[in-house]
Amino acid sequence: MEEPAREVSRVNRREMAKMLAIGVVASLVGVAVALAIDWFPAESSTAADRIDTLWDIVLMCAVPIFVLVMTVAIYSVVRFRARPGHTGDGPPIHGNTKLEIIWVTIPFVIVTSLAIYSWIVLDDIEASEQDQVVVEVTGRQFAWSFAYPEEGVKQADELVLPVDRQTEFKIRSADVIHSFWVPEFRMKKDAVPGLTTTTRVTPTRTGSWQIVCAELCGIGHATMRQRVRVVRPEEYERWVAERRQEGGQGGEAGGSGENGG
Amino acid sequence: MSLAARLTAPGWWRALVSLPIGAGIVVAGRALYGWEPLFDGDAITTVCLITVPLAFLIGIGCFDYWFRWASGAPTVPEDHSNHGAYSWRDYFKVNTDHKVIGIQYIVTTFAFFVIGGLMAMLMRAELTAPGSQFVDPNTFNGLFSVHASLMIFLFVIPVFAGIANYVVPLMIGAPDMAFPRLNALSFWLLPIAGIMMVASFFAPGGAFATGWTAYAPLSTETPLGQTFFTIGVQFAGASSIATALNFLVTIITMRAPGMTFWRMPLLVWAQFTTSLLVVIATPFIAGSQFFLLFDRALGTDLFSPANGGDVIMYQHVFWFYSHPAVYIMMLPGFGIISEVISTHARKPIFGYRMMAFSLMAIVILGFTVWAHHMFVSGMHDWLRIPMMITTLLIAVPTGIKIFSWLATLWRGVIHLRTPMLFALGFITMFTLGGISGVMLGMVPVDIHVSDTYFVVAHIHYVLFGGSVFTIFAGIYHWFPKMTGRMYDERLGKIHFWLSFVFFNLTFGPMHFVGVDGMPRRVADYAEQFAALNALISVSSFIFGATFFIFLYNMIASWRHGPRAAANPWRAHTIEWQVSSPPPVFNFDEVPTVVGGPYEYGVPGAVHAVFKGEKEPAGTGPTPAVAHRPE
Numbered sequence: 001m002e003e004p005a006r007e008v009s010r011v012n013r014r015e016m017a018k019m020l021a022i023g024v025v026a027s028l029v030g031v032a033v034a035l036a037i038d039w040f041p042a043e044s045s046t047a048a049d050r051i052d053t054l055w056d057i058v059l060m061c062a063v064p065i066f067v068l069v070m071t072v073a074i075y076s077v078v079r080f081r082a083r084p085g086h087t088g089d090g091p092p093i094h095g096n097t098k099l100e101i102i103w104v105t106i107p108f109v110i111v112t113s114l115a116i117y118s119w120i121v122l123d124d125i126e127a128s129e130q131d132q133v134v135v136e137v138t139g140r141q142f143a144w145s146f147a148y149p150e151e152g153v154k155q156a157d158e159l160v161l162p163v164d165r166q167t168e169f170k171i172r173s174a175d176v177i178h179s180f181w182v183p184e185f186r187m188k189k190d191a192v193p194g195l196t197t198t199t200r201v202t203p204t205r206t207g208s209w210q211i212v213c214a215e216l217c218g219i220g221h222a223t224m225r226q227r228v229r230v231v232r233p234e235e236y237e238r239w240v241a242e243r244r245q246e247g248g249q250g251g252e253a254g255g256s257g258e259n260g261g
Numbered sequence: 262m263s264l265a266a267r268l269t270a271p272g273w274w275r276a277l278v279s280l281p282i283g284a285g286i287v288v289a290g291r292a293l294y295g296w297e298p299l300f301d302g303d304a305i306t307t308v309c310l311i312t313v314p315l316a317f318l319i320g321i322g323c324f325d326y327w328f329r330w331a332s333g334a335p336t337v338p339e340d341h342s343n344h345g346a347y348s349w350r351d352y353f354k355v356n357t358d359h360k361v362i363g364i365q366y367i368v369t370t371f372a373f374f375v376i377g378g379l380m381a382m383l384m385r386a387e388l389t390a391p392g393s394q395f396v397d398p399n400t401f402n403g404l405f406s407v408h409a410s411l412m413i414f415l416f417v418i419p420v421f422a423g424i425a426n427y428v429v430p431l432m433i434g435a436p437d438m439a440f441p442r443l444n445a446l447s448f449w450l451l452p453i454a455g456i457m458m459v460a461s462f463f464a465p466g467g468a469f470a471t472g473w474t475a476y477a478p479l480s481t482e483t484p485l486g487q488t489f490f491t492i493g494v495q496f497a498g499a500s501s502i503a504t505a506l507n508f509l510v511t512i513i514t515m516r517a518p519g520m521t522f523w524r525m526p527l528l529v530w531a532q533f534t535t536s537l538l539v540v541i542a543t544p545f546i547a548g549s550q551f552f553l554l555f556d557r558a559l560g561t562d563l564f565s566p567a568n569g570g571d572v573i574m575y576q577h578v579f580w581f582y583s584h585p586a587v588y589i590m591m592l593p594g595f596g597i598i599s600e601v602i603s604t605h606a607r608k609p610i611f612g613y614r615m616m617a618f619s620l621m622a623i624v625i626l627g628f629t630v631w632a633h634h635m636f637v638s639g640m641h642d643w644l645r646i647p648m649m650i651t652t653l654l655i656a657v658p659t660g661i662k663i664f665s666w667l668a669t670l671w672r673g674v675i676h677l678r679t680p681m682l683f684a685l686g687f688i689t690m691f692t693l694g695g696i697s698g699v700m701l702g703m704v705p706v707d708i709h710v711s712d713t714y715f716v717v718a719h720i721h722y723v724l725f726g727g728s729v730f731t732i733f734a735g736i737y738h739w740f741p742k743m744t745g746r747m748y749d750e751r752l753g754k755i756h757f758w759l760s761f762v763f764f765n766l767t768f769g770p771m772h773f774v775g776v777d778g779m780p781r782r783v784a785d786y787a788e789q790f791a792a793l794n795a796l797i798s799v800s801s802f803i804f805g806a807t808f809f810i811f812l813y814n815m816i817a818s819w820r821h822g823p824r825a826a827a828n829p830w831r832a833h834t835i836e837w838q839v840s841s842p843p844p845v846f847n848f849d850e851v852p853t854v855v856g857g858p859y860e861y862g863v864p865g866a867v868h869a870v871f872k873g874e875k876e877p878a879g880t881g882p883t884p885a886v887a888h889r890p891e
């Protein structure tokens with residue numbers, strides 16, 4: 001009784017070709033859909049561009065793999081489902097060394113390539129450029145404050161950056177861990193008590209976005225939000241000059257605030 | 262029973278009288294130092310959180326045998342008086358029968374699953390719209406912290422221990438676990454941990470609200486509720502470690518004759534590798550939480566940067582456990598899926614040895630990836646690259662498992678029963694979770710999406726679509742064995758399809774809001790995320806409600822379901838060769854293993870035989886079907 005059942009379960013070339021065709025079409029459609037989706041907030045830094053491209057390439061690898069798994073699973077369920085009353089077993093196939101080598105090797109090559117590519121992207125987005133603006137960022141429960149040591153601006157509640165020029169953030173915390181994140185820039189770094197952490201961003205367009213605290217920091221974590229404003233270089237210089245003038249009084253206030261923290 | 266007898270015999274009464282000890286210690290200590298106030302609520306609570314559970318364990322009788330032995334009183338090594346359950350009351354006593362303990366584990370953990378699930382419902386109610394709806398931010402932070410802690414420490418990890426407790430000794434042909442009394446103690450540590458975590462809501466200042474990760478220094482500064490987590494985790498961890506040791510010794514020393522490692526069912530392999538992970542990794546979370554406790558209660562400065570403390574160190578120690586912990590929460594599920602797919606597709610597992618090797622590979626690689634949780638934490642930059650590479654490489658052994666299951670399905674005779682449906686659902690959901698895991702592993706992507714809803718989506722795809730689906734698969738698969746009854750197949754299928762659809766509608770959209778910039782662990786969010794969050798919340802309520810289909814099915818079937826045969830799935834592994842439910846001591850005679858566990862389709866092949874059984878003629882060296890004479 002079992003032999004005929006085994007013959008029934010044999011899959012001929014035409015069926016395999018059909019399955020392959022369905023898989024290829026589904027992969028193409030899937031990749032197209034995945035790439036068409038507007039995943040990210042608007043690209044507003046050089047890093048955003050690189051990260052979004054990396055994301056697209058991962059999707060191009062991931063969708064076909066998912067489609068492959070789904071196609072084989074669904075095909076198997078439809079094609080090999082037990083008919084009512086069928087009590088036989090499948091053929092005793094214990095493995096296939098060639099196949100197993102293939103599905104070790106291909107994923108290995110894919111993930112290794114992705115790792116190398118990620119490393120290259122990471123080096124690029126973190127590279128230090130000439131002529132930086134340096135901003136000291138301090139997180140405390142539940143607000144950010146900013147200082148521009150090279151410009152003589154000791155304290156500001158608003159973050160203002162010049163467009164197309166790299167800013168190096170030196171991030172500290174006055175109490176617990178926070179995380180400095182502007183989704184439009186894609187860059188994020190924790191503010192850690194006892195450490196100064198660094199991240200670099202080169203904004204590529206003017207505009208105003210939210211600074212989000214991404215690390216749970218207590219009751220006010222969800223509302224620890226401030227604005228970053230990216231402006232043209234002239235406007236930035238004007239703002240710095242204004243702040244520097246205010247600095248006399250503002251600096252005192254900032255200083256006492258720091259002591260209090 | 263007289264009052265005196267009640268108070269001295271092991272049980273709940275004796276547990277009650279020994280409770281005030283801890284408070285006494287604190288007050289006496291403070292009096293000796295001359296400290297004011299004499300009655301310090303925080304100090305008393307902290308000490309009582311340790312002494313009350315210990316008093317309870319002693320009271321209920323977990324240590325009676327060992328105390329008698331240590332004091333030289335006569336003991337009976339083969340004392341089976343606490344073995345087997347003959348009424349529902351026996352489930353509320355210290356019991357040494359692995360099958361009773363297995364049921365105790367499963368029922369207890371599902372109770373905490375319901376509590377944790379209800380907390381999730383409350384969070385989704387709050388997140389239905391931006392702004393504040395039902396709970397204040399502190400309560401919200403408490404809800405997600407306790408939700409995660411319950412789901413991880415009181416559900417996924419111990420429910421696997423429960424299923425394995427029931428099944429593994431039967432599978433390897435052993436009469437019980439190696440250390441039945443330790444097994445009982447392991448179980449009774451669990452409800453203590455769970456009750457402590459839930460009770461933290463009643464502490465002044467509210468429940469612990471620093472996430473299940475409890476990052477210092479936030480966790481050293483928050484109110485008393487945090488201590489409930491810090492100490493609760495110790496009990497859950499001790500339970501985990503003791504069970505894992507028990508499994509290791511049981512699997513290494515108590516396999517039936519003929520059961521070589523390469524003849525072990527893959528669930529046994531999975532439990533073996535998981536136990537290795539637990540034994541090596543769990544002491545690290547115990548350490549991390551003890552350090553927190555020292556900082557909180559004794560005034561040490563381990564995580565106080567102003568006094569030379571190091572807060573990054575906390576994260577390294579914490580994740581050195583908590584990353585392997587995700588494999589502790591997944592490998593047993595891999596084992597269950599292998600049993601279910603092979604049995605219900607009637608085919609041998611494709612690439613059995615590679616399946617076992619890939620488990621070992623995951624154990625080893627699993628210890629080399631922890632810092633991928635810390636890519637933006639401010640740790641040394643160089644450490645990110647090796648951790649990224651190892652993280653992505655874990656996709657290889659995981660891929661081996663997915664492809665081998667698919668190849669097992671291929672040309673099988675697939676019976677789409679409920680366990681099989683959950684196994685198939687698991688494969689698809691876990692593949693998605695694996696893909697988002699690879700994305701998270703890539704440093705540049707992670708810099709953007711770490712601590713966002715993308716992470717929330719990912720962990721629920723691997724822990725719910727992954728682990729919990731395997732748990733459902735396992736519960737349905739072994740329900741006939743554990744209860745002696747059949748579950749309702751129609752309700753099971755409804756449960757699967759509703760879960761599957763609404764699982765995806767709940768957690769799928771979280772990928773989008775996360776990448777788009779919504780951070781996790783927030784009670785309030787920007788207007789732009791409102792539409793998708795409303796969809797997520799509505800789906801989650803329906804998703805939550807599907808659980809009650811499962812609950813009804815389990816309870817009704819347990820009471821009134823049709824009687825189950827010894828081997829309703831015609832499986833080959835040994836647990837199916839004894840009656841449903843199995844006799845108190847499992848086997849009247851020790852089985853002998855004569856072949857692999859999944860020899861479906863091999864004419865006349867069996868996995869194990871019982872002595873006295875006639876070998877059927879004409880089948881060559883491997884004797885045929887082993888049915889226990891009933």
